[in-house]
Amino acid sequence: MSVWLPSAPCTPGACVEPTGPAATLPRAVLRLTAVTALLLGGIMLLPLGRRIPAGPVRWWCRAIVRAAGVRVRVVGPTAPAGGVLLVANHISWLDIPLLAAVRPARMLAKTEIRQWPVAGPLVARSGVLFIERDRLRALPDTVARIAGALRAGAAVTAFPEGSTWCGRARGTFRRAVFQAALDAGVPVQPVRIHYRRSDGAASTVPAFVGEDTLLASLWRVATARGLVAEVEVRDVIPPGSHHDRRSLARAAELSAGPGVHREPHRT
Numbered sequence: 499m500s501v502w503l504p505s506a507p508c509t510p511g512a513c514v515e516p517t518g519p520a521a522t523l524p525r526a527v528l529r530l531t532a533v534t535a536l537l538l539g540g541i542m543l544l545p546l547g548r549r550i551p552a553g554p555v556r557w558w559c560r561a562i563v564r565a566a567g568v569r570v571r572v573v574g575p576t577a578p579a580g581g582v583l584l585v586a587n588h589i590s591w592l593d594i595p596l597l598a599a600v601r602p603a604r605m606l607a608k609t610e611i612r613q614w615p616v617a618g619p620l621v622a623r624s625g626v627l628f629i630e631r632d633r634l635r636a637l638p639d640t641v642a643r644i645a646g647a648l649r650a651g652a653a654v655t656a657f658p659e660g661s662t663w664c665g666r667a668r669g670t671f672r673r674a675v676f677q678a679a680l681d682a683g684v685p686v687q688p689v690r691i692h693y694r695r696s697d698g699a700a701s702t703v704p705a706f707v708g709e710d711t712l713l714a715s716l717w718r719v720a721t722a723r724g725l726v727a728e729v730e731v732r733d734v735i736p737p738g739s740h741h742d743r744r745s746l747a748r749a750a751e752l753s754a755g756p757g758v759h760r761e762p763h764r765t
Contacts, residue, residue, distance in 0.1 A: 506659070506661040506662060506663050506667075506669055506707065506708075507667070508662070508663050508664040508667060508705065508707040508708055509707060509708035509709065509710075510705075510707060510708055510709065510710045510714070513664035513666065513667070513702055513705060513707060513708075514664065514702050514703065514705050514707070514710075514718070515701065515702050515703060517703055517718055517721055517722045520721045520722065520723065521567060521720070521721050521722065521723055525567075526567075526717070526720040526721045527720075529565060529566055529567050529720040530716060530717070530720050532565035533562060533565045533566050533716065533720075536558065536561055536562050536565055537562065539558075540558055540562075550602075552601070552602050555598060555602040556598070556599050556602065558595075559595035559596070559598040559599040559602075560595070560599045562595045563592055563595055563596060563599075563727055566592070566716070566719050566720055567719065567720055567722065567723075567725065568592065568693075568704070568719065568725045568726065568727050569725070569726045569727070570596070570599065570726075570727050570729070571726060571727070571728045571729065572599065572600065572729045572731065573728070573729070573730055573731065574729075574730050574731030574732060575731055575733070575734070576731075577600055577601040577653070577687045577731060577734075578685055578687065578734055580651050580684070581647075581648040581649060581650070581651050581652060581653070581682055581684040582601070582648070582653050582654075582684055582685050582686070582687050582734075583648060583653075583654050583656065583675065583676070583678065583679040583684060583685070583686045583687065584597060584600065584601060584603055584653060584654070584655045584656070584687045584689060585655075585656050585657070585658050585671065585675070585676075585686060585687070585688055585689070585750050585754065586655075586657060586688070586689040586690065586691050586754055587657070587659060587663070587668055587669075587690060587691055587692075587754055587755075588657035588659050588660075588661065588662045588663065588669075588691075589662055589663060589664065589665045589691060589692070589693065589704060589705050589706070590662065590693070590704040590705055590706045590715070590719075591706050591712065591715060591716075592693075592704055592719070592727060593657065593691050594655075596691055596727055596729050597655050597689060597691075597729075598655070599729070600689060600729060600731055601653050601687075602653070603652070603653035603654055603655040604625045604626065604627055604647055604652050604653065604654050604655070605626050605627070605654075605655050606626075606627050606628075606629055606644070606654070606655070606656050606657075606675070607626045607627070607628055607629070608628070608629060609628040609629060609630050625652075627640075627643060627644055627647060627654065637674060640674075641674060641675070641677050641678045641681070642678075642681075644675065644678035644682075645677075645678040645679075645681040645682040646682075648678060648679065648682035648684045649682045649683075649684075654678075656675045658671035658672045658673075658675055658676070658747065658750070658751070659671060659672070660672050662705065662706050662707050663705075663707065664702045664705040664707055665692060665693060665700065665701075665702050665704075665705055666700065666702060668755070670751065671747045671748070671750055671751040671754075672747070673743040673744055673746075673747040674743070676743040676746045676747045676750070677743045679737070679746065680737075680740075680741075680742075680743055680746065683737045683738075684737055685734045685735060685736050685737055686734070686735040686746065686749075686750050687731070687732075687734050687735075688732040688733075688734075688735065688750045688753035688754040689729060689730065689731055689732065689754060690729075690730040690732060690753075690754045690755065690756070691727065691728070691729055691730075692727075692728050692730075692756075693705075693725060693726065693727055693728070694725075694726045694728060695724050695725065695726070696723070696724030696725075696726065697724075701722075701725060703718055703719065703722050703725060704718075704719050704725060704727070732753045732754060733753065735749055735750060735753065
């Protein structure tokens with residue numbers, strides 16, 4: 499098992515429900531075309547990295563989710579400025595643009611992405627922090643690099659469960675990344691992501707789990723009707739409130755878990 503990315507038991511066959519009422523074929527194709535165009539446009543702008551203002555980044559991220567046919571609802575306080583570690587549960591590829599819509603941040607990504615043709619070098623230039631998933635010896639250096647980015651005032655986004663889950667089941671938050679927040683003395687911003695149908699019932703259609711392929715997941719989302727992505731920004735955990743990474747990770751996990759969260763709605 500990887501120190502960073504443990505596996506989850508969720509699989510498409512066991513956990514992902516049927517799409518239900520489906521969008522028409524032309525509409526689904528149009529959605530996929532729009533998502534692809536937005537992604538390609540974003541890839542071309544990746545070398546600009548942190549020089550792009552936050553406002554356009556948020557708009558672009560929301561646009562990707564909406565182009566896929568998913569409505570977005572964000573509730574809760576605004577994420578703090580300056581160095582902050584954003585952590586959330588992980589269900590879908592949609593989670594990445596949804597978190598960036600809360601606050602643009604430097605992402606943690608597996609180091610293998612560096613080797614991808616075209617996209618790899620562009621992603622590297624965008625400020626992504628790479629992790630070596632299977633090298634325990636690399637852990638202190640990776641934590642130090644994350645802490646350095648946080649000290650410099652960057653927001654860093656992580657999915658501490660280490661793997662995608664279907665949304666009905668969830669994983670435990672791994673502790674390593676929280677050591678970086680402790681070392682840098684920055685707050686932790688828990689976020690809960692969940693997906694619903696238009697009638698309010700929970701949906702696993704957007705889940706990207708197990709042996710699922712990205713294309714299959716994209717098509718499942720594009721052909722679904724009435725999906726809603728709900729992003730709950732929970733109360734920030736201030737620096738100094740927890741003195742070890744175990745208790746900090748546990749507090750963030752509990753905060754990002756299910757529960758009633760009543761805050762003013764913001765779009």
